[in-house]
Amino acid sequence: MIARLRSRPEWQFFTVLPRASAPLAALWWSLLIVRGVLPALFALAMGNLVGTVQRGDDLAGPLTGVGVTFVLLQVLMPIHQAVSSNLGSLVAAWLNDELAEACVEPPGIGHLEDAALGEDLEVAREFDRGQTGPPMYMNVDFIAGSLVELFGGITCAVVLFGFTWWAPILLLVAWGSTHWLLRESGVWRDRNTDEVRSAQRNAAYSYQLAVDPEPAKELRMFGLADWAVQQFTERRRRLFSLQYEATRLRERPLAGSLLIVAVANGIVFWALAAAALDQRIGLDALITNAQLAIGVAMIAFGGLNWSLDGASAPVAAVLRLRAAMAPAGALSINPSPVAAAPGDIRIRNLSFAYPGAAEKVFDGLDLTIPAGTSLAVVGRNGAGKTTLAKLLCRLYDPGSGSIEIDGKDLRDLSVPAWREQVTAVFQDFIRFELPLRDNVAPAGAPDEDILAALRDAGADELAELDTPLARGYDRGTDLSGGQWQRVALARALCSVRRGARLVLLDEPTAQLDVRGEAKVFDRILAATRGVTTILISHRFSTVRHADRICVLEQGRVIELGSHDELMALGGRYRTMFELQARRFTAETDEEGVSYDVL
Numbered sequence: 174m175i176a177r178l179r180s181r182p183e184w185q186f187f188t189v190l191p192r193a194s195a196p197l198a199a200l201w202w203s204l205l206i207v208r209g210v211l212p213a214l215f216a217l218a219m220g221n222l223v224g225t226v227q228r229g230d231d232l233a234g235p236l237t238g239v240g241v242t243f244v245l246l247q248v249l250m251p252i253h254q255a256v257s258s259n260l261g262s263l264v265a266a267w268l269n270d271e272l273a274e275a276c277v278e279p280p281g282i283g284h285l286e287d288a289a290l291g292e293d294l295e296v297a298r299e300f301d302r303g304q305t306g307p308p309m310y311m312n313v314d315f316i317a318g319s320l321v322e323l324f325g326g327i328t329c330a331v332v333l334f335g336f337t338w339w340a341p342i343l344l345l346v347a348w349g350s351t352h353w354l355l356r357e358s359g360v361w362r363d364r365n366t367d368e369v370r371s372a373q374r375n376a377a378y379s380y381q382l383a384v385d386p387e388p389a390k391e392l393r394m395f396g397l398a399d400w401a402v403q404q405f406t407e408r409r410r411r412l413f414s415l416q417y418e419a420t421r422l423r424e425r426p427l428a429g430s431l432l433i434v435a436v437a438n439g440i441v442f443w444a445l446a447a448a449a450l451d452q453r454i455g456l457d458a459l460i461t462n463a464q465l466a467i468g469v470a471m472i473a474f475g476g477l478n479w480s481l482d483g484a485s486a487p488v489a490a491v492l493r494l495r496a497a498m499a500p501a502g503a504l505s506i507n508p509s510p511v512a513a514a515p516g517d518i519r520i521r522n523l524s525f526a527y528p529g530a531a532e533k534v535f536d537g538l539d540l541t542i543p544a545g546t547s548l549a550v551v552g553r554n555g556a557g558k559t560t561l562a563k564l565l566c567r568l569y570d571p572g573s574g575s576i577e578i579d580g581k582d583l584r585d586l587s588v589p590a591w592r593e594q595v596t597a598v599f600q601d602f603i604r605f606e607l608p609l610r611d612n613v614a615p616a617g618a619p620d621e622d623i624l625a626a627l628r629d630a631g632a633d634e635l636a637e638l639d640t641p642l643a644r645g646y647d648r649g650t651d652l653s654g655g656q657w658q659r660v661a662l663a664r665a666l667c668s669v670r671r672g673a674r675l676v677l678l679d680e681p682t683a684q685l686d687v688r689g690e691a692k693v694f695d696r697i698l699a700a701t702r703g704v705t706t707i708l709i710s711h712r713f714s715t716v717r718h719a720d721r722i723c724v725l726e727q728g729r730v731i732e733l734g735s736h737d738e739l740m741a742l743g744g745r746y747r748t749m750f751e752l753q754a755r756r757f758t759a760e761t762d763e764e765g766v767s768y769d770v771l
């Protein structure tokens with residue numbers, strides 16, 4: 174029972190309040206309790222004032238009592254609202270921090286690609302944008318107001334016991350039934366239903382399609398602008414229709430609730446009137462008890478359920494993610510890792526499938542890469558080239574088999590120590606909204622290394638080191654795709670200067686013009702001499718320069734050797750090479766500059 178209660182999202186929401194800010198949560202609860210008892214106090218003070226008038230006694234005390242209660246009723250509300258808004262903002266910040274840590278902490282990246290976590294991730298990312306419900310600072314305020322009413326109603330009922338035992342019970346049951354009747358009929362009860370979460374995800378995705386700059390070009394070129402707006406409207410409508418259905422489902426229970434509360438109140442007020450007429454109670458008690466009976470109505474079903482659902486869903490999602498992401502992004506960590514000098518890389522009988530994927534990317538892959546040599550990896554789209562690079566970076570662990578560095582299993586090496594020895598340019602490399610200097614050396618490096626790396630990448634004339642690489646900043650500039658690629662290359666080459674001994678280049682020159690590619694590649698070869706370099710490329714003009722080339726197909730290496738050896742073999746490499754070679758024949762351009770053509 175306790176365990177079930179603790180697993181409820183609402184419970185989790187209340188446990189998060191003190192974690193976001195203990196003093197503010199304490200103040201929030203204190204104000205809530207004080208505001209909750211005020212309606213009953215006001216009823217008592219009014220009854221006391223009327224009794225005093227009847228008896229002709231001194232009115233100073235009773236008037237002060239009424240005045241103070243009234244002022245507190247008015248003044249505490251805005252104070253509580255302000256506290257609620259601040260607490261709500263801190264809860265949102267706490268959730269954002271938790272989510273950021275849950276995403277960043279695991280050493281692997283499987284947790285960010287796990288489809289099972291995708292929808293929780295969406296709720297957790299989206300909750301404060303106000304698209305599917307009020308943001309947290311508003312929700313906490315709604316919850317405060319609703320709880321004050323609930324507590325105020327219960328306090329009135331408790332004091333009403335002074336009149337008779339059955340009246341408060343009758344009213345509590347009647348008004349309480351509205352919660353049961355209306356809440357149980359709601360399909361929106363828990364925002365964590367599959368239907369709601371996928372509707373949220375669909376709506377958020379279509380919204381991004383419509384408003385983000387990246388899809389803007391294709392939306393226009395393919396005449397999809399109206400379609401994007403229509404998709405968003407339809408998906409949002411679907412989301413809202415779930416709310417609307419819930420409201421419609423409440424129509425009948427609402428009529429039933431009205432009947433129950435009308436009958437219960439009729440009986441209580443009839444009993445009060447009868448007691449007053451029979452002079453069993455005086456005018457003062459009549460006024461007090463009538464106000465208390467009205468006050469019990471505050472416990473009626475209101476916005477509490479909605480706002481509590483809205484605030485609890487992201488809390489529950491973040492807490493679930495916190496627990497689920499760590500194992501999903503975990504790597505097998507050796508508690509006493511062995512040190513490994515950079516050396517030969519040996520991949521033995523390696524199998525790997527992405528989390529949740531039915532098909533293996535590798536199944537029995539064997540490959541040896543001698544230290545200090547360069548290896549080009551070629552193969553069709555989807556052959557597993559990038560996956561191989563990610564496994565070498567240890568972003569995942571193999572399913573079976575092993576990767577050995579200098580004879581030691583990669584799983585036995587310290588992850589940070591290994592990553593210090595590795596550097597990479599991925600196809601989807603990061604573009605920091607930071608100065609050029611920090612783009613090349615995010616962890617810091619002397620300017621001479623940064624400048625040399627920029628030179629090697631052919632990016633030395635792009636901008637000053639202090640120039641922010643994003644518009645919207647003072648003197649900020651944006652770069653073209655190829656210029657950004659040179660910056661990403663410079664980042665990897667700067668790491669080599671700082672000691673990295675394995676360089677992974679995944680389509681590093683795909684966005685460079687032909688002349689740029691030829692020049693840059695010569696410099697890369699010079700800058701990475703003596704360092705193990707793995708080049709993934711579809712451009713055979715660069716591939717052919719590697720010491721060895723391996724052709725990946727169906728999860729295995731089907732050909733391995735130097736360019737000349739593989740050409741002589743006359744297999745898959747030669748076919749691919751010759752197919753591309755037919756399209757490149759000129760050796761010099763109109764300015765007489767010669768390229769390294771196929």
Ligand SMILES: Nc1ncnc2c1ncn2[C@@H]1O[C@H](COP(=O)(O)OP(=O)(O)OP(=O)(O)O)[C@@H](O)[C@H]1O
Pocket residue numbers: 286527528530534552553554555556557558559560561
């Ligand atoms: N994060 C992922 N989750 C699940 N499957 C993935 C993931 N990334 C890649 N895959 C799948 O793994 C296979 C290998 O992908 P990979 O990106 O390694 O291919 P590639 O050889 O680099 O292709 P390309 O030449 O197109 O870059 C593909 O079938 C792809 O669909």
